[in-house]
Amino acid sequence: MNITKPSYPIFADSLGNRFPLEVTAVKKNKVAHIAIKGSIYEWSTASSRIIEPIISKFKEDGITEAVVYIKTPGGDVFEANEMLNLISDSFTKVTVKAGALVASAGTRFCAEFHTTAKSNSKFMIHKPMGNPSGNEDQIESKLKLIKDMTEEYREVYAKKMGITKAAVEKLWAKGDCWMTAKEALKKGLIDAIEDEDENIDANTHMQLVACGAPNIPEIKNETNQKQKINMELSVLAVSIGLPSTATQPEVDAKLEELKRKAGQADGLVQAAADKKAADEKAAKKAILDNAELDKKLDPSLRAHYETMAIEALTEIFKNAQSVEAISEQLNPGQKTDADKSHKGWTYADYQDKNPEAFEKLDEATQTSLIEAHYKEQ
Secondary structure: OEOOOOOOOOOOOOOOOOOOOEEEEEEEOOEEEEEEEOOEOOOOOOOHHHHHHHHHHHHHOOOOEEEEEEEEOOEEHHHHHHHHHHHHHHOOEEEEEEEEEEEHHHHHHHHHOEEEEOOOOEEEEOOOEOOOOOOHHHHHHHHHHHHHHHHHHHHHHHHHHOOOHHHHHHHHOOOOEEEEHHHHHHHOOOOEEOOOOOOOOHHHHHHHHHHOOOOOOOOOOOOOHHHHHHHHHHHHHHHOOOOOOOOHHHHHHHHHHHHHHHHHHHHHHHHHHHHHHHHHHHHHHHHHHHHHHOOOOOHHHHHHHHOOOHHHHHHHHHOOOOHHHHHHHHOOOOOOHHHHHOOOOOHHHHHHHOHHHHHOOOHHHHHHHHHHHHHHO
8 A cells, every 4th residue: 555656566567557447336226336446546547536426426316325346456545545435425334345355555445344255355454655755854744644644544453353553563563464364354354254255367366466465376267377377477577677578586586676675765764764863862952951051951850851842942941041040039149058068168179079069150150269279379
């Protein structure tokens, strides 16, 4: 489920027709039947914008119930949300029927509505992905967008499965989390399993291969299985930038390269976040150090101020008076017990007995004591 347009060509080629999106909607016996097949991406001619007027007509006809069939490797999370919102707003009762593959952004429908699946259906959830680029401000902005979308998916999965958000985090912590129909039912992602299997044709088999699904079922009702699989390898090779004659090891090597580059992009995002945190920490330290030096900050209260935002610290200490000046206003002409106990001390006394007390003296007193000390030498 990609935050930006799909960046992994195993799901769609440069023209968006790797696994073209097909959305259809018909009404049967006062029930809307909607089918969503293929990669979900917003620039398709079968996107949510195309299906919207059809569903609007259903509403005008008084249709309040919908059955949504979905078979998808995933795709654009925003386009998936648009479809989801359109369906939610248009019908009072929605049932989802899962096909052979419901992965990534497609599982958002399972999390939202009552869902049934075939016995051989496969499901996959993972954190939303994106490829933020640009300067550090642009990367930070896009990183926040990814984090917000991740939190949204974390919440809806937790609600549907009846678990905590921490438990969801544990499920996808190591990457793609694949589930059989039985596992998805046990975890609560789906609500029922139908008796029959879903037909696995060549296109579905190809999508399962491209997604990296484990234990892929054999193609059913195909007489030329070997020829079909070779064709799948050829199409997959071309979609990731290799010639159609590429061998399986060459395709595997290219997929590993794409995976490595995706990891590098994630590393850059993390590096930007780490740099921002380090810069903020250094800026806070400088503000508080200067405040202590100017005697505007009681060192015993420093830990409290360290939890505040940089903007707040800057505003607080910009026009703040020194702690000593405030004390003098409250008790003019009076000295603290500590001042009285140091009465008559020389520079040498301070250095031997209490150097910290010397540092708290005003600059004029420090200068006077130092000059007196060296005059006596």
